[in-house]
Amino acid sequence: MSEIELPESDSDAEVENQLDEDDRLKPEFVRAVLEAVEAGDDEAARTLVEPLHPADIADLFELTRQEDRAGLARAVSDLLDGDVFAEMNDYVREDLIDALEPHQVADLASELDTDDAVAIIEDMDADDQREVLRAMEPDDRAAIEEALSYPEESAGRLMQRELIAVPEHWTVGDAIDYLRGHEELTTDFWEVFVVDPAHKPVGTVALSWILRTPRGIAIGDVMQREQTLIPVDMDQEEVALRFQKYALISAAVTDATGRLVGMITVDDIVHIISEEAGEDILRLSGAGDGDINQPIGLTVKTRMIWLIVNLGTAMVASSIVGLFQATIAAFALLAVLMPIVSGMGGNAGTQTLAVVIRALATNQLTSSNTRWMILRELRIAAANGAMLGALIGIGTYLVFGRTDLSIVIAVAMIINNVSAGLGGVLVPITLDKFNVDPAVSSAVFVTTLTDTMGFFSFLGLATLWGLHG
Template sequence: MSTSELPDIEVETETELDEDDHLRPEFIRAVLDAVADGNDEEARSLVEPLHPADLADLFELTPGEQRAALARAVASLLDADVFAEMNDYVREDLIDALEPHEIADLAAELDTDDAVAIIEDMDEDEQRAVLRALDPDDRAAIEEALSYPEESAGRLMQRELIAVPEHWTVGDVITYLRGHEELTTDFWEIFVVDPSHRPVGTCALSWILRTPHWVPVADVMAREQTLIPVDMDQEEVALRFQKYALISAAVTDGGGRLVGMITVDDVVHIIQQEAGEDVLRLSGAGEGDINEPIRLTVRTRLTWLVVNLGTAMVAASVVGLFQGTISRFALLAVLMPIVSGMGGNAGTQTLAVVVRALATNQLTSSNTTRMIVRELRIAAANGLSLGLLIGVGTFVVFGNRDLSLVIALAMVINNLVAGLAGVVVPVTLDRFRVDPAVSSAVFVTTLTDTMGFFAFLGLASLAGLGA
């Protein structure tokens, strides 16, 4: 049969998502209009084809005051997978509207790490009520996870894994996997443990499937493996996954016993979260989540703005030392913000590079000196280039040779200060176990503003401008 003889078949096209896999605005309006009209059946029929991640996006894109009505309309579709994909603040709003036993039902369906993510931000009384409603095994696992520090491997790991003794054969493993329905179904490798339940190796599923039944597991397992201490920070966990290209990794307690595993899907989320946090902390914008309550956003941003106000007063006090020079030569007041502003921009560039290098372990104590030298060379090159440009420009506009030389030298000096501060400040904070992404920008900006004003006005006084 030729293609021209084939019957016309109407192809159903996806209308919920656009070409970038974002929910279409008209689709969101259609769902919310159905909810507003009380037509819950239509709302459910529209939402039912959505992937759990897209349904979570729908709630995040819905105005806060309409989320409760949407949740009631599509309640039968709100399963644990949807809650696991939700933004923390949106999920918290919906969780607040549920009864403890309903939250417990959701938590029981989730992996331990996802259940902990739902319960950990609840008030203590609500936590206890939810934990009481859980089965004893689930309650014990979640309580143990909550006992570990926040953002640690213990909070991130899941307890559902496959572990077998090293004296088994491949056939024993396959029989075990097929004969126990309660085992987890989501895993990529099998952990091999000794009699004390300490991990001694791993077997990829592909090895198990392709190896004869009679072969001992000890003969096919990989003895080299990356073990994650239960108290390791999640950022360090992500770096290990990235460095060693891991799909999953065993988590061990203080005695070296296997207590859980971390999978790459959780680590991808952590990498995205940590990278975003560092960028936002550099600006003092807090978490930067558009679903964060306004009062929390105001409090976070205002705190850093007040700190910046104090540093601005420090810079202003330096200007006050030279008010006599400024009053005699008013052009200084016009030009000095250029020096401090360019220094601040240069410092921010260096700071961003250094904070990222620290976060990814590219910058360590072994190469700090080399990093400082590198950034000083870059700062010198940039400072000379900018100094030449601003010097020539100042001479062309104002025709004052001394003023041109002063601003050119000040630009070079402040760029060198910016380059040095952009490395030394975050590295020093990191040595004292202070997150360099949080407070480095304040110190670097203060140094570049202060030194910019001091260099420019000090050189102007030495040159006798306005005398």
């Protein structure tokens, strides 16, 4: 049977003209909207923005300079619903929320699922939070307050309370009638949770099973009893790992007594995986959130802290060089070559560090395979060190024609690479054992180790060999 080609709507065509091949807003479209706002033609701006998806409207605000966002918000105020705010960057959303009255924020939060509403309210000041919660309906307020009582970045903050749960003794027909007869039920779900009289989850039924099963069959006969339950206090990164490991679409969240209190869906997990991956990369460099919308003052403060720490570690490495002033004075060529040893060690340490931190984050590295991981990285470091040592040794001999200098720099290269490999494994593992995020602090320690060992091994060997000009 041939496919029927539906005519493209005007709205679809407009959106295609506003987005490039990577589904990003075209610069000329952004300029057209902002020019309309600047000219006071709010109707034209609204006409341009109206066909956009909520996520694209959020992108439009993120692409707008901070000082121009208030005018844009005024022009398209009726398009700024809860879905747009839920998609918005945290810093941009905070700017706009600050300009709204508490009852307006309450209205926005009431339109959203619990998890999205919490994302809007949780970063507000305590006084503003109380005002917003006071303006909400009692049921919505109770749900938000309960979610806010859970630790940040936990399943309790991430979950939504809107779900479908039915008793095990119901038939498929009972479940269908229930879903059709209650308009207030959530419409976004993939499975129905089955609970016992104590409201503890005992299984799940996929919507496809309900639709394909005769009405008279008991839910208990078609439900899947095995399911992945998420404790309400579980860290969101661990939640994401469970979704990834077991290929989940949604999962039940339970409290300390085992009762069903919410569910987490895969669309939330996609955001978490992206956030956690980017967060670890930025922490390795000490760049803070790395968000281009972060206030400049906060960015400077965050980066300066780690730059000062790095300054301290650089002074440690410099003091090692100071111990060998006499050797360097006797053979000034050492000062030219020693940055090569420390620099290559730093690169090797960073490679190992990145692999180990990723392995820790994804639960690939546990106490059962730590020893194997250490030995593996040591073998890799030794092999790379030997090859790099041979290359730098040969190169040094060809350039300077000195066998003794070539041997010293080759051996120093091997020693520093092995040290880098060992540090790249042991530092993050040790920090993780003490419940310190290895992505935050590891780079500083490993860099210090490779610099000091690079200088110490090269200059120390040169001193022992008695190199001189």
